[in-house]
Amino acid sequence: MKPQRGKTPRKFPRQNSQPKDPVEVYCRIRPPDDPNIETCVKLLDERTVQISPSENSQAYKNGVYKETQYAFKYVFDEYVSQKAVFDTVASPLVEDLLRGKNGLMFTYGVTGSGKTYTMTGKPSDPGTLVRSLDMIFNSISSVQAKKYVFMPDKMNGYDVQTEADAMVERQKRDVMPRFDAPRTPATPKNSKKTEFGDAPRITDPSRVNDIEEDNNYAVFVSYIEIYNNYIYDLLEELPYDPITGYRAPNSKILREDGDRSMYVSNCTEVEVKSAEEAFDVLLKGQKRRKVAHTALNTESSRSHSVFNIRLVQAPLDPLGEEVLQDKSRVCSSQLALVDLAGSERLVRTNNVGDRLREAGNINQSLMALRACMDALRENQLLGANKMVPYRDSKLTHLFKNYFDGEGKVRMIVTVNPAAKEYDETVQVMRFAEVTQEVQVARPQQVQFDYGLAKGRRRMNQQYKEAMTKMGEEGSTSQKTLAYSMGPSFPALQLLDPSDESVIVPLIQFLAEREMRRNTLITDLNSKSRIHAQSLLDPSDESVIVPLIQFLAEREMRRNTLITDLNSKFDQFRAQLLKTEKENMDLRHRNDELENLLGKRDNSFERVEKKLRSLQKSHDQLERKNTQFENMKRELETELNEKDWKILREKSERERMKSEFKSKMVLTQQHMEDQLEKEKRKIEEEAEAQLWQRERTLQALKSIIDSNEIDTPTQPPAKAPRRGPAVAPKPRYMTSTIASRVQTKSDQDLRYTGRTPKPATRSGRTYGPKATERRAPSPPPKGSQPVYNPKAHRRSKSSHEVWLEHKPAGTIELDTVLQPNLRKKKSVSKLEVKDTMTASKYILQHQEQASDGEMQTKLYKANVVPTAGGGASVVFNDVETLRQISPGTRKRRSPQPKAEDFEGQWTDTEDRCAVALEGHATKRSKFSGV
Numbered sequence: 024m025k026p027q028r029g030k031t032p033r034k035f036p037r038q039n040s041q042p043k044d045p046v047e048v049y050c051r052i053r054p055p056d057d058p059n060i061e062t063c064v065k066l067l068d069e070r071t072v073q074i075s076p077s078e079n080s081q082a083y084k085n086g087v088y089k090e091t092q093y094a095f096k097y098v099f100d101e102y103v104s105q106k107a108v109f110d111t112v113a114s115p116l117v118e119d120l121l122r123g124k125n126g127l128m129f130t131y132g133v134t135g136s137g138k139t140y141t142m143t144g145k146p147s148d149p150g151t152l153v154r155s156l157d158m159i160f161n162s163i164s165s166v167q168a169k170k171y172v173f174m175p176d177k178m179n180g181y182d183v184q185t186e187a188d189a190m191v192e193r194q195k196r197d198v199m200p201r202f203d204a205p206r207t208p209a210t211p212k213n214s215k216k217t218e219f220g221d222a223p224r225i226t227d228p229s230r231v232n233d234i235e236e237d238n239n240y241a242v243f244v245s246y247i248e249i250y251n252n253y254i255y256d257l258l259e260e261l262p263y264d265p266i267t268g269y270r271a272p273n274s275k276i277l278r279e280d281g282d283r284s285m286y287v288s289n290c291t292e293v294e295v296k297s298a299e300e301a302f303d304v305l306l307k308g309q310k311r312r313k314v315a316h317t318a319l320n321t322e323s324s325r326s327h328s329v330f331n332i333r334l335v336q337a338p339l340d341p342l343g344e345e346v347l348q349d350k351s352r353v354c355s356s357q358l359a360l361v362d363l364a365g366s367e368r369l370v371r372t373n374n375v376g377d378r379l380r381e382a383g384n385i386n387q388s389l390m391a392l393r394a395c396m397d398a399l400r401e402n403q404l405l406g407a408n409k410m411v412p413y414r415d416s417k418l419t420h421l422f423k424n425y426f427d428g429e430g431k432v433r434m435i436v437t438v439n440p441a442a443k444e445y446d447e448t449v450q451v452m453r454f455a456e457v458t459q460e461v462q463v464a465r466p467q468q469v470q471f472d473y474g475l476a477k478g479r480r481r482m483n484q485q486y487k488e489a490m491t492k493m494g495e496e497g498s499t500s501q502k503t504l505a506y507s508m509g510p511s512f513p514a515l516q517l518l519d520p521s522d523e524s525v526i527v528p529l530i531q532f533l534a535e536r537e538m539r540r541n542t543l544i545t546d547l548n549s550k551s552r553i554h555a556q557s558l559l560d561p562s563d564e565s566v567i568v569p570l571i572q573f574l575a576e577r578e579m580r581r582n583t584l585i586t587d588l589n590s591k592f593d594q595f596r597a598q599l600l601k602t603e604k605e606n607m608d609l610r611h612r613n614d615e616l617e618n619l620l621g622k623r624d625n626s627f628e629r630v631e632k633k634l635r636s637l638q639k640s641h642d643q644l645e646r647k648n649t650q651f652e653n654m655k656r657e658l659e660t661e662l663n664e665k666d667w668k669i670l671r672e673k674s675e676r677e678r679m680k681s682e683f684k685s686k687m688v689l690t691q692q693h694m695e696d697q698l699e700k701e702k703r704k705i706e707e708e709a710e711a712q713l714w715q716r717e718r719t720l721q722a723l724k725s726i727i728d729s730n731e732i733d734t735p736t737q738p739p740a741k742a743p744r745r746g747p748a749v750a751p752k753p754r755y756m757t758s759t760i761a762s763r764v765q766t767k768s769d770q771d772l773r774y775t776g777r778t779p780k781p782a783t784r785s786g787r788t789y790g791p792k793a794t795e796r797r798a799p800s801p802p803p804k805g806s807q808p809v810y811n812p813k814a815h816r817r818s819k820s821s822h823e824v825w826l827e828h829k830p831a832g833t834i835e836l837d838t839v840l841q842p843n844l845r846k847k848k849s850v851s852k853l854e855v856k857d858t859m860t861a862s863k864y865i866l867q868h869q870e871q872a873s874d875g876e877m878q879t880k881l882y883k884a885n886v887v888p889t890a891g892g893g894a895s896v897v898f899n900d901v902e903t904l905r906q907i908s909p910g911t912r913k914r915r916s917p918q919p920k921a922e923d924f925e926g927q928w929t930d931t932e933d934r935c936a937v938a939l940e941g942h943a944t945k946r947s948k949f950s951g952v
C-alpha cells in the first residue's frame with residue numbers, strides 16, 4: 024500500500040466526513056512578580072478561571088464591574104511545573120510527530136506573561152520546546168539514519184541517498200571547508216552560559232517506545248521569525264564584516280509545494296543528530312535573532328518566532344541494512360512551535376515611530392489570526408461560506424494548512440494575574456474562547472507497511488552480531504563470508520581531493536563490498552532453489568537432470584525478466600525525468616501565476632479602496648442633496664404661505680375696492696340728485712322770478728292799458744310743477760329764457776367737449792375686464808353723447824386696405840379684443856412697394872407702461888398718394904391696448920391728459936410718421952414729416 028506523505032496538511036480535507044477535533048486551548052497562570060500585588064485572575068477549578076475587573080482598569084471605568092469566567096481544556100496554576108505542562112500539552116504532539124503526523128503549538132498572551140518561559144524555559148527547568156527535542160531523540164536514538172542520507176530538496180520535500188553517497192556528502196560538507204560560503208565568527212565556547220547561565224541543562228526522559236522500528240529517522244530543524252510581516256531565517260549564515268559588522272538579513276518568501284503546503288522558500292534546514300545539537304541550533308538562532316535585531320534596530324520580543332521540527336522517516340531495504348532508495352517512501356512530519364509576540368494593544372504600549380509600526384504589525388498579524396479563527400468558527404458552526412483571510416498576514420498564511428487541513432493544534436494562553444493586566448487579559452481570554460470553537464481534521468494514521476518483512480532491522484542486527492561473534496571465534500568459512508557484507512566503512516578522512524592514500528583504499532573497499540554483495544545474492548538465490556528439491560541421492564540423475572533443466576530455464580527467464588525490468592526501469596526513469604521537468608515547469612508557471620494573482624489582489628484592493636472613497640463621496644453628496652431638498656421644501660412652504668398671504672391681501676383689496684366703488688356710485692348718485700334738486704330749485708326760483716316780473720309787467724300793462732285800452736291779462740293755463748302758478752310767457756320773455764337755456768346747454772356742451780379729448784387720444788382700452796377699461800366717464804345727465812366720427816367711419820369702410828406693420832420682435836399677446844382690419848397686409852419691414860396698394864397704415868409698437876405692464880400702441884395713418892408717384896403716410900390716430908394683470912391692478916390713474924402723450928407722441932412721430940416718397944423706377948426716398 025502506498026504510504027501517505029506526512030506533509031503539512033492539504034488545503035482541502037479529503038473527506039468531509041473525516042472526524043474533527045477542536046483546537047485545544049490550555050491556560051497557564053504565571054506567579055505574580057510580587058506576591059502582595061492585587062490580582063484579577065482566580066482559578067475556580069482545573070478547567071475554569073474567573074477574571075474580575077480591577078478598579079484601575081478601563082473596563083471598570085466603562086462600567087464593567089462583573090467577573091467573567093472562561094473555560095479551557097485545562098488550566099495550569101502558578102505552581103505547575105514545566106514538566107507537567109510538557110506532558111499534558113506537548114508530549115502528545117511529539118508522539119504524533121514520531122508517527123508521521125503534524126502538529127502546531129503556540130503560546131499566546133500579553134508581554135511578560137510567560138510565553139517564552141513556557142516555550143523555552145531555563146536550562147535548569149526547560150520548556151516544552153527543549154523537552155520535545157529530548158523526547159524525540161530519546162525515541163529515535165537507535166533508529167537514526169546516517170547524516171545526509173536524507174537531503175532537503177529545497178521544495179519542502181526530501182531526497183534519499185545511499186549511505187556511501189551520504190558519507191561522501193559528509194566528507195564534502197563537514198570535513199572540507201567551504202571557501203565560498205560566508206562565515207560567521209565562531210560561537211564562543213561559553214555562549215550557552217551567556218544565554219542560559221551556568222546551570223547544566225536538565226534533559227527530559229520522556230520517550231515513545233512503539234515507533235516504527237523498520238524505519239530510519241532523521242530530524243531537521245529550522246528557525247524563523249516573523250517581524251513586521253517579513254519572514255527572516257534565523258539560521259542563515261550572515262556575512263560578517265569586521266568594520267560594519269553583520270549584514271542585515273534578507274526576508275524570505277512563502278511558497279506552496281506540490282501538495283499545496285506552505286513553506287518558507289530557501290530557509291535553512293539543519294539536520295541534527297541529538298537533542299544537544301538541536302538545542303545548540305536553538306541557541307544559535309536566538310543569538311542570530313539578537314544580531315539581526317541589532318542590524319535592523321528592532322526588538323526581538325516584538326516578533327513571532329517559529330521553531331520547526333521536521334522528522335523524516337523512510338523504510339529500510341529488505342535486508343534491513345540501509346534506507347530504501349525510493350523517494351516516494353519518504354515520510355516527513357512536522358511540529359511547529361510558535362512563540363507569539365505580546366498581544367497588547369497600541370494604546371498601552373505608548374510606542375512611537377518604528378516601535379509603533381512594529382506594534383501595529385504585531386497587532387495586525389494577531390488580528391489576522393483572530394479574523395481567521397472567527398471565519399473558521401463561523402464556517403464550521405454556522406455553515407457559512409466565508410473566505411478565511413489567511414493571506415492577510417504571513418503568520419496566518421504560513422499556518423493555513425494546519426487549520427484547513429489536518430493535524431493537532433494546541434494553544435497555551437499565558438496569563439499574568441496582576442490586576443493592571445485586566446484589560447489585556449480579557450482580550451486574550453476572548454480570543455481563546457473563539458479559538459476553542461474552531462475544529463481541525465483529525466490526522467489520519469500513516470501506513471508504513473510496504474509489504475517488506477517486519478523486524479528487518481532486528482534480524483540484520485542479530486545477523487551482524489552473530490557474524491561478529493563468529494569472527495571473534497575465528498571462523499573464516501566461505502559460507503560465513505558469503506553472508507557477510509564485509510568490514511564496516513573504514514574511518515577515512517578526505518582532506519584533499521587529490522589525496523590518493525584515502526581515495527584508493529576507499530575505492531578498493533567499495534569494489535570489494537559490491538563483489539561481496541553480488542556473491543551473497545547469487546548464493547542466496549541458489550540456496551533457496553536447491554532447498555526446494557528433495558535430493559536424497561547426489562547421483563540421482565532423475566532428480567538432478569530436471570533440476571538442472573529447471574534451473575537453466577529459470578536462469579533464462581530471470582535474465583529475460585532482468586532485461587525487461589531494466590528497460591522498464593529506463594523507461595520509467597525517462598518518464599520520471601519528464602514528469603519532473605513538467606512539474607518544474609508547472610511550479611514555475613504556478614509562481615508566475617501567484618505573482619500575477621498577488622498583483623491582481625493589489626490592484627483589486629486599490630480599486631476597492633477607490634470604490635470605498637467614491638461611495639463615501641457619493642454618500643456625502645446624497646446627504647447634501649437631502650439637505651438641499653429639505654431646504655427647498657421649506658422654501659416652497661414659505662413661498663406658498665406668502666402666496667396665500669398675497670392672495671388674501673388681494674381679495675381684501677378687491678373687497679375694499681368694490682366697497683369704495685359702490686360708495687362712489689352712491690355718492691355720485693347722491694350728488695346728481697342734489698344737483699338735480701338744485702337745478703330744479705334754481706329753475707323754480709327763476710320761474711317764480713319770471714312770474715313775479717310778469718305780474719309786475721302785467722300790473723304795469725294794466726295800469727298803462729287802464730290808461731289807454733283796458734285789456735285784461737290772462738293767467739297761465741297750468742301752473743308749473745312744484746312752483747307757484749306761472750302766467751303764460753309773453754313772446755319776448757320766451758326768447759330770454761331760451762337764451763338762458765341755450766347758455767346752460769353751451770356750458771354742458773363745453774363740459775362734454777372737454778371730456779372726449781383724451782378719449783379720442785387714448786381710444787378704446789382693452790383688458791381682461793370690461794369694467795376696468797379706461798373709458799371716459801359718462802357725460803353728465805342731459806349732455807350730448809360723445810360722437811367719434813372716425814371710428815364710425817372706419818367700421819363702415821369696406822374698400823380700405825390696411826398695411827399692418829409689425830416690426831420684428833413683436834410679441835403676440837393673445838388679447839381677446841383685436842383691431843378689426845378686414846383687408847390687410849402684414850409686413851415686418853416697411854417697403855415702398857407695400858404702400859402702393861394700401862390706403863391705410865397701422866404700426867404696432869410694444870413698450871412697457873409706467874405701471875410695469877406691457878402696452879401695445881397702434882398708430883394709424885392714411886396713405887395718401889403723392890404727386891411724385893410715391894405715397895405719403897399721414898398719422899391721424901393712436902390706439903393703446905393695455906393688459907392689466909389682476910394681481911398688479913392699481914387704482915385707476917387720473918384721466919390721461921394730452922400733455923402726457925406729448926413726449927411719446929413726438930418720439931413716435933419721429934419714428935413712425937414717415938412720409939414715403941418714391942418712384943417705381945428710381946430709388947425710394949424716405950423723408951420725415
Ligand SMILES: Nc1ncnc2c1ncn2[C@@H]1O[C@H](COP(=O)(O)OP(=O)(O)OP(=O)(O)O)[C@@H](O)[C@H]1O
Nearest residue numbers: 053054133134135136137138139140141324364365
Ligand atoms: N510560570 C512561571 N514561573 C516562573 N517564572 C515565570 C513564569 N512565567 C514567566 N516567568 C518569568 O516572567 C518573566 C517574563 O516571562 P517571559 O519572557 O516568558 O514573558 P513573555 O510573555 O515571553 O514576554 P514577551 O512577549 O516579551 O516575549 C521571565 O523572567 C520569566 O522567567
